Each structure stands twice: as C-alpha cells, then as structure tokens.
Amino acid sequence: MIQLSINGAAREFAESLSIAQMIVELELTGKRIAIERNGEIVPKSQYEQTILQNGDVLEMVVAVGGG
Amino acid sequence: MMNTVNDAFQIAGKTYQSRLIVGTGKYKDFAQTRAAVDESGAEIVTVAIRRVNIGQDASQPSLLDALPPSQYTYLPNTAGCYNAEDAVRTLRLARELLDGHKLVKLEVLGDPNTLYPNVRETLKAAETLVKDGFDVMVYTSDDPIIAKELEQIGCCAIMPLASLIGSGMGILNPWNLRLIIDSANVPVLIDAGVGTASDAAVAMELGCDGILMNTAIAGAQDPIRMARAMKLAVQAGRDAFLAGRVPRKLYSADPSSPTSGLIAAK
Numbered sequence: 001m002i003q004l005s006i007n008g009a010a011r012e013f014a015e016s017l018s019i020a021q022m023i024v025e026l027e028l029t030g031k032r033i034a035i036e037r038n039g040e041i042v043p044k045s046q047y048e049q050t051i052l053q054n055g056d057v058l059e060m061v062v063a064v065g066g067g
Numbered sequence: 068m069m070n071t072v073n074d075a076f077q078i079a080g081k082t083y084q085s086r087l088i089v090g091t092g093k094y095k096d097f098a099q100t101r102a103a104v105d106e107s108g109a110e111i112v113t114v115a116i117r118r119v120n121i122g123q124d125a126s127q128p129s130l131l132d133a134l135p136p137s138q139y140t141y142l143p144n145t146a147g148c149y150n151a152e153d154a155v156r157t158l159r160l161a162r163e164l165l166d167g168h169k170l171v172k173l174e175v176l177g178d179p180n181t182l183y184p185n186v187r188e189t190l191k192a193a194e195t196l197v198k199d200g201f202d203v204m205v206y207t208s209d210d211p212i213i214a215k216e217l218e219q220i221g222c223c224a225i226m227p228l229a230s231l232i233g234s235g236m237g238i239l240n241p242w243n244l245r246l247i248i249d250s251a252n253v254p255v256l257i258d259a260g261v262g263t264a265s266d267a268a269v270a271m272e273l274g275c276d277g278i279l280m281n282t283a284i285a286g287a288q289d290p291i292r293m294a295r296a297m298k299l300a301v302q303a304g305r306d307a308f309l310a311g312r313v314p315r316k317l318y319s320a321d322p323s324s325p326t327s328g329l330i331a332a333k
Contacts (some may be wrong), residue, residue, distance in 0.1 A: 007118040026121055032131050033119055034164035036156070041163050059118065061160050063130050065100060066115025066146050067090025067232075067281025 003056040020047040023048075028060075035060050071136040074309065076276060077171055078254055079202035079223045083110045083141070083276050085303045086271070088142065088256065094290065097133035103284055104134060109141040113279065114243050115147070115173055116161050141165055142204065144172040151175060151187065151192035158196060159329035171196070172226070172279075174206035182232040190220065197221035203213025209243040218253050225251055226279060229270060235262030238269050248274045249333035264293075264300035271304025272312070306310060 004011050006026075013025065018046075019042060023029060035042045036059040042050055075082045089109040094100040104112055112134055143161035145154040158171045175192055177185030184207050196203050197220055204224040205217050216227045225245055230236035237260060238244065248255045253274035261267050261280045270278050278301055287293035 009121070012232060028119065028121075031116065031119070032164060034116075034160045036160060041159055043163065043195060048249075059160070060121070061116050061164065062119045063114040063141070063143065063155075063161070064117045065091040065094060065097075065130055066144055067092045067113055067279075 002052065004052060004055075005057045007058070007060055016051055016053070018048055019050045019052065022052060023047065031062065033060050033062050070283040074305070076254070078111075078204070079109075083140075084108075085110050085298070085301075086277035086305060087267075087297060088113065088277060088279040089113070089284060089294070089297075090279070091130060091134065092281050093285035097128055097130065099290060100130070101133045102296040103290045104139070106291050106298070107284065108298045109139075111142050113144050113281070115141045116143055116145075136165060136168075140170065141168060142170060142172045143175050145192075147176070148174070149176050149188070151188045153197065154188070155191040155195050155199075158201060159199075162201070165318050167201060170202045170204070170223075172206065173222075181245050184208050184228070186210070190216060193217055193220045193222055198218045199291075209240050209247065211243060211246040214247040214255075215250060218251060220254065224254040224256055224276075226256045229257045229266065231261030232259040234260055235283060235286075236260050237262050237266040238273070241269070241273055244270070244275065245273055245284070261297075264296040267300040268304035268307070271301055272307050274308050277301070290312070 001017055002013050019035060038057055083274040085108045087107055087109050088111040089104055089107050090111060090113045091100050129131050145157045148154040150156055154173060154175050162168055173192055175185045177183050186208055189207055193203055193205055203222045204226055205222045205225045207213055207217060209227040217225055227244060230239045256277040256279055257270040258277050258279040261278060261283045267278055284290050284293045284297060
C-alpha cells in the first residue's frame with residue numbers, strides 16, 4: 001500500500017504504480033494535463049517509466065477559463 | 068479600409084490580424100465562451116492553469132475541446148500568483164501542458180482586494196522566464212520606468228493596466244499610458260479595466276498596439292454582442308489613431324463651410 005498526495009488530498013493505492021497507471025486509475029485517460037512530482041515537472045514522455053513512491057507529492061493541472 | 072498588410076501586429080515574431088486578445092473566464096458555459104471569442108475576432112486567448120478536479124466526470128468537456136489550441140494562440144496566465152516562484156512554476160507547467168508552448172502572460176499580484184500587480188515580484192519572475200526561453204507578455208502598473216525595465220529584461224510585450232482588473236473603470240491615466248507607449252520598442256497592450264466599447268476605442272486612439280480584456284465581454288448582459296462591439300471599437304480606435312485626429316482648439320471654433328459667398332443679409 002502506498003500513499004500519495006495528489007492536488008493536496010491524500011490518496012492510497014494498493015501498490016507502487018507508474019504515473020501512466022495512476023492516470024488510468026484516476027480516470028483521466030486522454031485528458032490534457034501536466035504533472036509536477038515533488039516540485040519537478042514530469043514530461044509526458046516519462047509517464048510510463050516514472051514509478052511513484054510512498055509519500056510522493058503530486059500536482060496535476062489543466063487549462064481552464066480565465067483572463 | 069485600413070491596409071492590414073501595412074499595419075501588421077506582431078508579437079514574438081508572429082503576425083496577427085486582430086489587436087484584441089480576450090480572456091476565457093466568467094462565461095456561462097463553453098459554448099458561450101466559444102461564441103464570444105469567435106464574435107470578437109480574437110486570435111489569442113488567455114487561459115488559467117488550475118488543479119485537475121479529480122473525481123470529476125471524465126467525459127465532461129474541457130476548455131481545450133471548446134477552443135482547440137490548433138485554432139487559437141493560447142496565452143496561459145499566472146492569475147492568482149502572488150510571488151515570482153509560483154508564477155514561474157505555473158508557467159513551466161503550462162509549457163508542459165501545451166507541448167512546449169512559449170508565449171505566456173505573466174501577472175504577479177500584490178493584493179487580493181485590488182489585484183494590483185506586485186512589480187518587484189513581476190520583475191523577478193520576468194527575468195527567470197526570459198532566461199528560460201519564454202516569450203513573456205507582462206501585466207504591470209502604468210509606471211513608465213518599470214515598463215522600460217521590463218522591456219530591457221526582454222519581455223516581448225508590456226501590458227499596463229487601464230484600471231483595476233474587472234473594475235470596468237476604463238482608462239484612468241491616459242497620460243502615463245501614453246508615456247509608456249511613446250518610449251516602448253515592443254508592443255504595448257492595455258490589459259485590465261476596460262468597461263465598454265468607448266474605453267477600447269480611447270485606448271487604441273492613444274496608440275497602444277492592442278487590448279486584452281475579459282470581464283467587459285463576459286460580464287456584459289449580452290456577451291456575444293459586446294464581443295462584436297469590442298472588435299469594432301478596437302478597429303475604429305486603431306483607424307482613428309492612424310488617421311491622426313484634428314487638434315483640439317480651446318475656446319475657438321473653426322467652421323467647416325465656406326465663410327465667403329454667403330447670400331446677402333436682408
């Protein structure tokens with residue numbers, strides 16, 4: 001069991017998983033997003049090979065309406 | 068008709084026909100956002116960067132579906148950031164989100180009530196972003212000295228406020244704006260404070276290169292109609308600026324009709 005902080009909320013997953021797998025679990029497949037892991041941006045090309053660790057802090061953002 | 072070929076408007080090396088940039092916030096829904104943007108004729112649209120709403124229905128449409136980045140130039144902003152670090156972080160995320168996109172709107176706020184820019188943090192963020200390869204359009208106060216500093220740092224456009232964000236108070240200090248416009252070697256766009264079409268025309272008549280607005284359109288009773296009004300006002304103001312206005316004559320008139328050849332008085 002690992003615990004992650006995603007956009008300020010605690011989330012538990014059964015086991016370690018890649019960012020790509022987490023996106024599937026969160027039902028965000030196909031959504032245009034950007035991700036920061038522990039303060040560092042993770043390029044989209046690295047989603048498959050980036051394995052999340054217990055305690056990782058993630059920020060996931062999207063473009064929304066604004067001025 | 069204005070010769071648009073000779074009146075090219077360039078930002079960061081790209082030519083645009085429209086001098087109106089519009090925000091995409093505060094609309095009823097994405098359909099209205101799209102309709103207003105289209106009616107405004109804007110080619111550049113500002114967007115905000117926010118946390119993904121996890122647990123939300125994934126099939127819900129997103130802004131990127133309503134306004135495909137292939138059809139519009141996106142201008143991600145840093146609205147809501149109160150220090151340089153947050154602003155830089157936000158725009159790096161935006162660049163990743165939009166596949167290496169470089170054109171951004173930097174705004175660092177100083178106070179939640181006035182949303183007045185924090186110039187000290189803005190300068191700091193601008194330096195970092197320019198070094199990092201971004202094309203930075205920068206929201207700032209109407210201080211001509213600061214505008215010059217931001218230009219020297221390498222910002223690709225300077226965007227002084229006309230009045231407070233969302234206030235609709237119009238052009239409060241045309242003289243400062245004119246000082247900024249006259250000394251700038253990069254485009255100057257009026258950003259924030261425009262309330263209605265005449266404000267947009269006045270701003271363009273001052274000689275600014277363009278206008279960025281959101282609330283004036285989105286907050287109007289009929290946003291689509293106001294979008295059209297703004298498009299026409301920006302064009303009219305630009306034409307009037309290029310045409311050159313007549314000088315103001317204080318305390319004396321100047322008849323338009325011939326003063327000779329009048330019929331004899333009875």
